Amino acid sequence: MAPSRHMLCIEALKKLKNLQKIIEERRKRKKHKFWVNPFLAQRGLHDLEANLLKDILWEEGQDFNNFCRMSIDQFNEILSKIPATEKEWLDVANDFETLWQFPHTLGAIDGKHIRIKAPPRSGSDFHNYKGFFSIILLAVVDAHSRFIYVDIGANGRASDVMAFKNSLLYDNLSRGQLNLPADKPLKGQLSKTPFYFIGDDIFGLNRHLMKAYNRSSNLSTAQEAYNYRLSRARMTVEMAFGRLSSRFRVFHRPIEVSVETCDTVVKACCILHNYLARKLAQAPNPQQDISNQVLPSTISSLPVQEQNTYKYACKTRDNICKYCITDGDVPYQWHKIKKQVPK
Template sequence: MKFPCTKGEWEKIAKEFENKWNFPYTIGAIDGKHIVIEAPPNAGSYYFNYKGTHSIVLFALTDANYNFLYIDVGCNGRISDGGIFKNCTLNRALQEATLNLPPDKCLPNRIKPVPYVMLGDEAFALSKNLLKPFPRSRPLNAKQKVFNYRLCRARRVVENAFGILTSRFRIFRKPICLKVETIDKIVLTACVLHNFLKKQCQEVTLNYELEDIPTSMRGIAHQGSNNASEVAHSIRNEFAEYFYNEGQIDFQWKHI
């Protein structure tokens, strides 16, 4: 598993997101999944999650081809996606500007520069380099609906990556009864093997629905509010304007 370290590598990832999923300047999709475990001895409620099971969390950044670019595993299942991302080394590098991302640039035929971004769901906090959907708690206009569709379509690659991982390594289909430290190593190894097998098998058939991901690997609850900066909101609005106008695709209209 090789983490991108040059501007050229990030640009290649972004170009694949644009070509395959019609979302430009994207360096990856992020999400977290519960890996259900048997309750460790004397752990109390430390690993107990909102689903009523015990778990550790696999947090990941994936590229447009379902490969894992970055993973963080072992956090207890009580923590939300946003909480895990906030404290992981990926976010730290993002905040310290050490990811070596390409410079901001304008979307095609637009005049306002935007940064390269990651795509997340409602569980994450909107920020300069992390886009999330417009909240569905209030009525959305057509432009916001188009943006949500385009983001969710591109972000789905991380959900698919988790599904492929579970299909290949069936240990994740039921609660794992091992020491937590051993489970961490198993998950890390499975992710590395997943990437290796992806390179050997260029074509991957997704023969499952996202809602049918086995119960031993489940999504994390959407928790917390988001007081994003005006800059973050303006960046999301710029992408929304682009998708609604210059960057529209024919089939987006039937999905809103």
Template sequence: MADEEALAIACALLLTEKKRHKKKRRWLKDRRQREHGLDLLHKDMEAFDRQGFKGLLPMNVEELEFLLNKVAPLITKRDTNMRLSISAKERLVLTLRFLATGESFTSLNFQFRVGNSTISMIVSETCEAIYQAFSEDYLKTPNTEEEWLDISQDFQRKWQFPHCLGALDGKHINIQPPAHSGSIFRNYKGRFSVLMLAVVDAKYRFLYVNVGAQGRASDAGVFAESDFKQALDRHLLSIPAAKPLPGLDIQAPFVFLGDSSCPLRADLMKPYYVRQMDNQQRVFNYRLSRARRVVENGFGILANRWRVLLTTIMLNAVKVQKVALACVCLHNYLREIQSDTYTPEGLIDSEDAEHRLVEGNWRLDGLGAMLPLQPDRPCNSSKAAKEIRDRLKSYFTSAGAVPWQNNFI
């Protein structure tokens, strides 16, 4: 009897040892597979194309290393006795690859040898870490008069539009249909989406972003519910007081620029309606649309370089918000340092010697799934807002006129 028990115990120990070695071999195999895939990717990038990674990532090696140093403390995991962790660099590169291409998790699984559920977790955690590490420096709405005046001077110098603090616009980001959400995320095209409302400066940097409103909302509706509007209404942004327009004694406030779907406010200008416009109104609309190209180009660069935004993102709405905010932070960082890899020559709209529009390369792909928001019906605007728009209209046909404007109305 004792011999039988001893034999049973020996067999059990042998079986346990075999299982332990089998698991260890599997873990080592998984680790070697991951390292092999990542090694091939990085060695090729760093050895042969330090300036662009041959299109694999929209940044060079030095920019990637800076990014890694910022986020590594937030995404580094500890090794355990049972398995080795996925390194911070691998987590970051995997996430950047997803953001830059919009590839499916299955495709990334073959490249990085990481399971789909693990990829989903890594993308969410790393995007949150990017936002946490970069938002304070690279996604910060100005809150001093000096900062706003610098932005206004950029608009005046580059686009000849005085007293402008930024251009406002919104886009849909397509998502998978959320469970039990009914129609609240269904937009006017019948797709499911969340909305991104943004303000962009003259250097194509995002000054303010609001992501997460349900797809059925309108541009004006998103603006009305945003904390940006609340801050404007409560005078919390330290916007400079009204000053004379250049070359005139006429006082005018500082304003943001919107399209026809936005409300007309004393601090938010929109075009005149197309019907029955006179020559001065056409000039105003041209000058406003010319300055508003910055927000079109801002979204265009963002979507062209972080192409996940051109797709239907197969994540829930909360994770999509993290993805979008991470993309904006990366965009602002790379625009701030004037990365040639991120915005090569010809990517952005420009003007020729006759001030005709030369479309940027981002327009070849368009904005994909990033639909514009649905315009609202005309609404009653305040008398003060109409007077300010008329004041700017008169300025653009007098002291603020540019020689070529009548050629484009």
């Protein structure tokens, strides 16, 4: 071996020995100690949501507040779920009748396209009719524009009706597992009317889902009054979507995460929207002078209730239509539809 190469090897070995000494010295140094809450120290061993969060609920309130930055009562309020009892559904219906003057309404249903980045190898599955990639947020809201049910994740190519028919809500509604209130007569009527959700024209008319009369046909004054009253009550879901987008700027541009993560983000935003809506609650009552008006009571002669068919759904809608110009008449509707009160 040449002398120059021999010297280079010796220098390289010396550098390796020095590097080894430095590493050993660093290992001998004392590690800094930090105090960690015993609860937080278990995060690496146990799942946070499944186990630790449940355990901390049994701890003192201050510990929970330090970890979640909210009280236990606020946390439970955020986790409020869809109405599960007949009384809870009746509370929703009473709010709709008080604030929006539309009876027996369990919620307003509609869909919103959430803009996303095109998932890999998805083709045109998520490309909607508006010209961008999206998933569908199908929601039911109460009279205060708060979400009481959401179904997230249907691809943007699907319609609101397809998303609804593939949802758990539709399945439970078809099986009669939502504990809906029993049919009751409208004020001043003899025949019983079921409780129902309200939607736009794309949804199919059935026993528990009401929509407007076809506007392309020659509508009577009563039908125009019914359409206005239903559209006015259905504003709640449109306002909910508008406030959701205004409060969370993540909806102002495509969400660049996986579809699964996007579902979680949208669901979290809906929950926080409900929390903020309760804290900033203002009764959405544009007709304050008549919201508590005592309506006259008269008796209407209506057909006997039939089976759960499309024909029966049409008769139910006709009953509500008649209610809107008799016992449920409110003065402002005639100004809105630019018609005179029928004699």
